[in-house]
Amino acid sequence: MAGYRAEDDYDYLFKVVLIGDSGVGKSNLLSRFTRNEFNLESKSTIGVEFATRSLNVDGKVIKAQIWDTAGQERYRAITSAYYRGAVGALLVYDVTRRTTFENVERWLKELRDHTDPNIVVMLIGNKSDLRHLVAIPTDDGREFAEKESLYFMETSALEATNVESAFAEVLTQIYRIVSKKAVETGDDAAAAASAPGKGEKINIKDDVSAMKRPGCCSN
Amino acid sequence: MRNGREGDRGREAGEGSGETPAGNSSLNLEWRFNQTLRNVQGLLKGRTFPGKILLTRKSEPHNDPVSLEPSPELGRSYSENELGSSESINSGSEGSAQVSGDMINNTKLQKTKSSITFGEGSSPDVQRSISEGRSTDSARLTKFTKELSGQTVVLENLRELAWSGIPPYMRPNIWRLLLGYAPPNSDRREGVLARKRREYLECVSLYYDIPDSERSDDEITMLRQIAVDCPRTVPDVTFFQHALVQKSLERILYTWAIRHPASGYVQGINDLVTPFLIVFLSEHLSGNVEDWSISDLSPDKISNVEADCYWCLSKLLDGMQDHYTFAQPGIQRLVFKLKELVRRIDEPVSKHMEEQGLEFLQFAFRWFNCLLIREIPFHLVTRLWDTYLAEGDALPEFLVYIFASFLLTWSDALQKYDFQEMVMFLQHLPTHGWTHQELEMVLSRAYMWHAMFNSSPSHLAS
Ligand SMILES: Nc1nc2c(ncn2[C@@H]2O[C@H](COP(=O)(O)OP(=O)(O)OP(=O)(O)O)[C@@H](O)[C@H]2O)c(=O)[nH]1
Ligand SMILES: [Mg+2]
Numbered sequence: 001m002a003g004y005r006a007e008d009d010y011d012y013l014f015k016v017v018l019i020g021d022s023g024v025g026k027s028n029l030l031s032r033f034t035r036n037e038f039n040l041e042s043k044s045t046i047g048v049e050f051a052t053r054s055l056n057v058d059g060k061v062i063k064a065q066i067w068d069t070a071g072q073e074r075y076r077a078i079t080s081a082y083y084r085g086a087v088g089a090l091l092v093y094d095v096t097r098r099t100t101f102e103n104v105e106r107w108l109k110e111l112r113d114h115t116d117p118n119i120v121v122m123l124i125g126n127k128s129d130l131r132h133l134v135a136i137p138t139d140d141g142r143e144f145a146e147k148e149s150l151y152f153m154e155t156s157a158l159e160a161t162n163v164e165s166a167f168a169e170v171l172t173q174i175y176r177i178v179s180k181k182a183v184e185t186g187d188d189a190a191a192a193a194s195a196p197g198k199g200e201k202i203n204i205k206d207d208v209s210a211m212k213r214p215g216c217c218s219n
Numbered sequence: 220m221r222n223g224r225e226g227d228r229g230r231e232a233g234e235g236s237g238e239t240p241a242g243n244s245s246l247n248l249e250w251r252f253n254q255t256l257r258n259v260q261g262l263l264k265g266r267t268f269p270g271k272i273l274l275t276r277k278s279e280p281h282n283d284p285v286s287l288e289p290s291p292e293l294g295r296s297y298s299e300n301e302l303g304s305s306e307s308i309n310s311g312s313e314g315s316a317q318v319s320g321d322m323i324n325n326t327k328l329q330k331t332k333s334s335i336t337f338g339e340g341s342s343p344d345v346q347r348s349i350s351e352g353r354s355t356d357s358a359r360l361t362k363f364t365k366e367l368s369g370q371t372v373v374l375e376n377l378r379e380l381a382w383s384g385i386p387p388y389m390r391p392n393i394w395r396l397l398l399g400y401a402p403p404n405s406d407r408r409e410g411v412l413a414r415k416r417r418e419y420l421e422c423v424s425l426y427y428d429i430p431d432s433e434r435s436d437d438e439i440t441m442l443r444q445i446a447v448d449c450p451r452t453v454p455d456v457t458f459f460q461h462a463l464v465q466k467s468l469e470r471i472l473y474t475w476a477i478r479h480p481a482s483g484y485v486q487g488i489n490d491l492v493t494p495f496l497i498v499f500l501s502e503h504l505s506g507n508v509e510d511w512s513i514s515d516l517s518p519d520k521i522s523n524v525e526a527d528c529y530w531c532l533s534k535l536l537d538g539m540q541d542h543y544t545f546a547q548p549g550i551q552r553l554v555f556k557l558k559e560l561v562r563r564i565d566e567p568v569s570k571h572m573e574e575q576g577l578e579f580l581q582f583a584f585r586w587f588n589c590l591l592i593r594e595i596p597f598h599l600v601t602r603l604w605d606t607y608l609a610e611g612d613a614l615p616e617f618l619v620y621i622f623a624s625f626l627l628t629w630s631d632a633l634q635k636y637d638f639q640e641m642v643m644f645l646q647h648l649p650t651h652g653w654t655h656q657e658l659e660m661v662l663s664r665a666y667m668w669h670a671m672f673n674s675s676p677s678h679l680a681s
Pocket of ligand 2: 027
């Protein structure tokens, strides 16, 4: 048992959502992070899509279950159902299109309406590679993020700039909150408030057992 | 909304117009039924395409990175099917109704009889007729020609024929007829089409060819969304990337959206234009789609094609208005029906999905929204649409059967997966290597299940 780690073995499972206007690059951020792929003409996301990746944080394996949502307004009714249970969110805009930045406020409200107040949110200005087309100066993004107490980063899914760090930062912050809560109170309520798990590995596995491959890990 | 084809027939017969005796109706049914059995038969015979083709993507010229990772589970489940001879056909419906088993037996019995149609396929002709879903079978060609030659096309007969696939060169005309865009009366046809095409051009100049200053904010948002989506429309077929095609697509979508304010433009509708574009352009361009050059066409021709696409899209979506309105209730309703139908047909899969917490909305939403265009290779889409358009008003209900059949193609595989694996699998279904054979199988089974389950539809009422 010792030393062996099944691919699907993890200490924490965190649900994260990707939201923001259509065409800002949500699906490409996801494919860059989970498969190291970029697609110049990616199809629009209809409804929701989903991918996972595991990361190491403080010696713990964190598995991110990331839900990529459709950006068009019409799909909001369908996609908001998937916000439930999310402990992290990446709210993406396109640094070359002002309207996508203007809509961030609406997305934030949408998120606040459907998720736990403790959710970790990062504002992301994507397509930073298009330097000559930038319509939103970095400072504007950062300022807005500070005002709303969001984390902030500029990324390029195309050049793979900051994609890894953005996801890693969000997951680390979630982990900090969850493990701190578990240490402070050690009760289920605290853990339930922000993450599907508490400090003890075995309990977490029990909590998420529905997600595990049957018969793969026996506790 | 009509209840489905058989229901309709029953009603027609019951109403006693005298023209359609009950016997004729059941004859049609039987004909279709035999057709189905032959399809199944053909699939049994032609099963020289196990996991390998699916995994090597022989006929796939474009790189889709996802499919480069062969799934071991998949290979396994296919080879299991391979061993199972006729049972493999039933793999999607194990433990389902008795009727299904009987049908498979019938299929077996008929094996020798129909093996002429589906011989080992050494001659190219046979191969071709299989790969074209038998739409080029000469007897069928004659029937099509006969149906079309009358002064007034009898749509019900045409639907009957078209259901099993339309010969490619007849497709443009037949689609226009089936959708009610071209009138059945051949004397009026040219005149009506010419008028409709002019009407479209007027709409374009009225709504599209205007400065942004004359558009409302919502209209600008919509136009932007369409502009974002056009380059992302079936991107694996490079033909659609041509600037002229992109412009046509944009005009069609925007004009349609403006004229249908209840829904407006909804992402995914862009996909639905593509089969029309391909089919109506095929009247003017020949050979492989990837080699087409739209700049060879005169602006007049392009404009006519565009108008036809517009009207046919409109006709298609008229029957599915609430699929694209707020919260998309039409799709939600059909997703619910799909779930119910799958529960009836394949209890084990249904139970497994439920236990894993997988909701049908998570995968089937896109199926209904884009009518499966995203899920199968593009070269099979027009054949699939022959059946769609033949269903006419009954299409939304019949989609439920097609999608159930499509889903249960992977009944065995799904039962081995946990929640995450299922979601990922269903997002990227291994259909890259699909040929007409797999598609015919899906359609035949949908047809059988429709015949079996639609007669007692009370369980499906929501
Ligand atoms: N230059 C550049 N283009 C990008 C970047 N990320 C995405 N794109 C392009 O932007 C377009 C839209 O990307 P998607 O990832 O599909 O956008 P989305 O937010 O998922 O869109 P919806 O699914 O419609 O909500 C595609 O053409 C991408 O190639 C980036 O970092 N740089
Ligand atoms: Mg997307």
